[in-house]
Amino acid sequence: MTKKPLDLFLPSKAPSHRQxxxxxxxxxxxxxxxxxxxxPxxxxxxxxxxKPPALITITDVTLSADLKQATVWVMPLGGEFQSETKLFLESVGGYLRKQISSxxxxxxxxxxxxxxxxxxxxxxxxxxxxxxxxxxSEE
Structure with missing residues (x-):
């Protein structure tokens, strides 16, 4: 019986219903x-x-298994100002976390x-x- 190689790029478990x-x-x-x-x-x-450099779309949110860390996947409108948008969101992260808690x-x-x-x-x-x-193929 041969062992399959471990694929480290796939999560070990699917997210739970609560996640x-x-x-x-x-x-x-x-x-x-x-x-x-x-x-703020x-x-x-x-x-x-x-202020945010562009309109922001939230494409997905993923949570860790213990629900202590959330990764918010975003994309600015038009795909421009990506680094500026990320820096802005990181600077207002505490404010956003407080709003979520309320x-x-x-x-x-x-x-x-x-x-x-x-x-x-x-x-x-x-x-x-x-x-x-x-x-x-058309040629």
Missing amino acids: KRVAQEIRFCLSTIFLRNEW VRFDENGDYL HLQLRGVPTLKFDIDPSFGKMAQIDKVLKTLSDK
């Missing part, structure tokens, strides 16, 4: 805040008012980590390859 429910609630709370443009008043080192009744609100969703870039690459293949 999915809490992730959806966090996504709903954050999208409501983003939609209403309810940002913050200033940068030059004294300029900090809307959800959890024992502990997860720590928020923001990442840019890479799936949009991958979809664009796949679309480009398929387009070149269809152009070659």
Whole structure:
């Protein structure tokens, strides 16, 4: 009997029903805040008012098994200002966490980590390859 190699890139278990429910609630709370443009008043080192560089789409929220860390996958509208958007969200992460705690009744609100969703870039690459293949087949 041969052993299969361990695939370290796949999660060991599928997310539980509770993880999915809490992730959806966090996504709903954050999208409501983003939609209403309810940002705290913050200033940068030059004294300029900090605001999000673009409209932000929340594509997914994933939670750790113990519900203590949440990764929020975001994409700015048009795919521009990705690094600025991530920096802005990290700077207002405490405010967003406090807003989530006021809307959800959890024992502990997860720590928020923001990442840019890479799936949009991958979809664009796949679309480009398929387009070149269809152009070659028409010739």
